[in-house]
Amino acid sequence: MKGRGQVLLLAVIILASAVLYALSVLKYSHPRAVLIRDYVQAAEVVQLARVWIKSGLCPLCIKQTSLLLYKLNKTYSLNIPALTNDTFKNISLNITSGFANYTVIFYTSKGPYVRVLAYYEYEYVNSYFRRIGAEEVLVYNYTLRYYHIYDGPWGRILLYPQLIDVYLNLDLRYLGNGTWIVGIPVNMTWRLIDKFEIPIKIGR
Known part of the structure; x- marks a missing residue:
């Protein structure tokens, strides 16, 4: 690490x-x-x-x-109980649609303790041209839904993490409730992460 x-x-x-x-x-x-x-x-x-x-x-x-x-x-002496864990990963990424599911479950001797789910899914909507510098660049437009679920002693927490356009070349707009519009310029390097630096991959 x-x-x-x-x-x-x-x-x-x-x-x-x-x-x-x-x-x-x-x-x-x-x-x-x-x-x-x-x-x-x-x-x-x-x-x-x-x-x-x-x-x-x-x-x-x-x-x-x-x-x-x-x-x-x-x-x-943090008093974290002895833990075991299970991890699950299910990913399918295509140009037109895709999803990623990451799940981590921690157990104590008494049973499930904490469950963390990070999930996103996307779908291609349309394409358009956008001027970047002196070029007209083709942009693929997607809808993206992204959220985390934390199950623990507190019950269930649903979180919609903020997304960050690392290279500032995406058309990124938040619609609410974990739903985003993401425009991806074709043949350009781009990187999308959340506030915890978890990467979001679309179409690849």
């Missing part, structure tokens, strides 16, 4: 640890040992799943970050 992902994971976990400490100080007037296993720990696991999905569920990434989390959990 790249160092950047490790730093991100470490920052999130240490921040969560600090939050837990602050909560324990506020809750009790005298210092005492506190074991808190609630939403913050589950949120750390959601972040871990997003790092995995960003990597395309790369087995090496999963192995390295799982080991990192284990060490941090032990070192900083």
